[in-house]
Amino acid sequence: MQEQSISIAIVDDHTLFRSGLASLLEEFDEINVTFEAVNGLDLQSKINSHKHVQLVLMDINMPVMDGFAATKWVKTNHPNVHVLALSMLEDEKAIIGMLKAGAGGYMLKESTPSDLLTAIKVIVDKGFYVNELVSGRLLVALKDSDQKPVFSARELTFLQYCSTELTYKEIADLMNVSPRTVDNYRESLFAKLNIKSRTGLVVYGIKNNFITI
Numbered sequence: 001m002q003e004q005s006i007s008i009a010i011v012d013d014h015t016l017f018r019s020g021l022a023s024l025l026e027e028f029d030e031i032n033v034t035f036e037a038v039n040g041l042d043l044q045s046k047i048n049s050h051k052h053v054q055l056v057l058m059d060i061n062m063p064v065m066d067g068f069a070a071t072k073w074v075k076t077n078h079p080n081v082h083v084l085a086l087s088m089l090e091d092e093k094a095i096i097g098m099l100k101a102g103a104g105g106y107m108l109k110e111s112t113p114s115d116l117l118t119a120i121k122v123i124v125d126k127g128f129y130v131n132e133l134v135s136g137r138l139l140v141a142l143k144d145s146d147q148k149p150v151f152s153a154r155e156l157t158f159l160q161y162c163s164t165e166l167t168y169k170e171i172a173d174l175m176n177v178s179p180r181t182v183d184n185y186r187e188s189l190f191a192k193l194n195i196k197s198r199t200g201l202v203v204y205g206i207k208n209n210f211i212t213i
Contacts, residue, residue, distance in 0.1 A: 005032040006124050007052045011043050011070060012036075012059040012086075017109070021057070024113045030121065039063055040070025047078065054124055055082040057116075058103065060094055068101050075102030082123045086116070093165060096202050100163060100211075105129030128207070149192040156210060158185040163202045163211045 008031060012018040015038075022033045034050045037043040039062040047053060056074060060067035071083045085098040085106040095106050104123040107116060122129045151159070154175070161171040172182040190196060193204055205211035 005030055006054050006120060007032045007034045007050075008055045008057060008120065009034055009043065009047065009050065009053050010036045010057045011038075011040065011062070011067070012057075013038050013062040014059075025116070027113070028117055030117065040065025040067070040073060043070055044073060047074075047081075053078075053081055055084060055120055057086045057120075058083050058098075060085065060087040060089055060098065068097050071098060071101035071103050082127070084119055084123055084129065086111075092197075092199050095199050096163060099199075099203055099206060105131070107131070151189070151192070151210075155185050155189055158182060159189065159201060159205045159210055160212065162198055163205065
């Protein structure tokens with residue numbers, strides 16, 4: 001029995017990349033590219049007439065409406081539609097920004113079609129795709145567990161600040177503590193959650209409602 005294909009949309013302002021990716025993904029029986037859009041505004045005008053779209057492959061840097069704004073719009077107006085960020089950017093700010101906006105995963109444009117297929121299938125199935133770019137250590141933190149880690153009020157404040165663009169020194173100033181104390185908060189959270197990056201802390205905080213978006 002053939003499994004039902006996943007309906008996706010591709011949002012990217014580079015025509016050659018977008019159409020090339022659509023052709024590549026159409027080679028997979030599991031994927032049906034429902035429509036393409038050149039930016040977030042174009043996506044808005046098309047998605048209402050394509051009610052069965054399950055996932056949007058979202059670029060970040062686009063004119064008129066970028067990937068951050070478009071992802072927030074999708075998750076607000078079509079909460080059941082998944083978003084997978086697909087970008088050339090691999091800096092922490094871009095990754096955290098897309099995850100905070102509501103993306104369920106983050107892939108680089110240099111990824112192979114088979115890796116992209118895997119990410120699409122996992123997000124549609126589980127709602128979230130974890131790879132080494134987001135944090136290879138997140139699987140442990142994202143698992144539902146009866147034994148939830150216990151955090152101090154100061155650690156939770158620090159966790160909230162981690163989702164901003166503030167440096168650790170600026171966070172220390174805001175919290176009226178020394179940079180060394182902030183380092184201690186960070187290392188304590190790393191140890192409790194088995195996470196080794198600021199991005200990983202932010203994803204954990206968002207998924208477990210410790211970070212207010």
